[in-house]
Amino acid sequence: MLLPDRCSIKEKGKDCVNPPEFVISVVETNDEYMVGVTCKNHKDRISEKLVILQQAGKIPQGKIKFSELKAVGTDCVRSDPDDLIQL
Ligand SMILES: [Zn+2]
Helix, strand or coil, rough: CCCCCCEEEEEEEECCCCCCCCCEEEEECCCEEEEEECCCCCCCHHHHHHHHHHHCCCCCCEEEEEHHHHHCCCCCCCCCCCEEEEE
């Protein structure tokens, strides 16, 4: 499974072109759901946005986790590179 090679954030209609540094996931009791990847610049803003998405029921409830990309294995990762997160 390939990870996107760019940050999953879209800001003001433009895709972020930075390389991803963190994998964003939502941790539930027995499951971990990958939301996307983010660069360092967007890390704080995306965590605020994810809370809003959780309140709106767009992504699973649970603890939002950021993992440094280099530390992440590939087998538990699900992703859709076209599924960008609009800030
Ligand atoms: Zn970014």
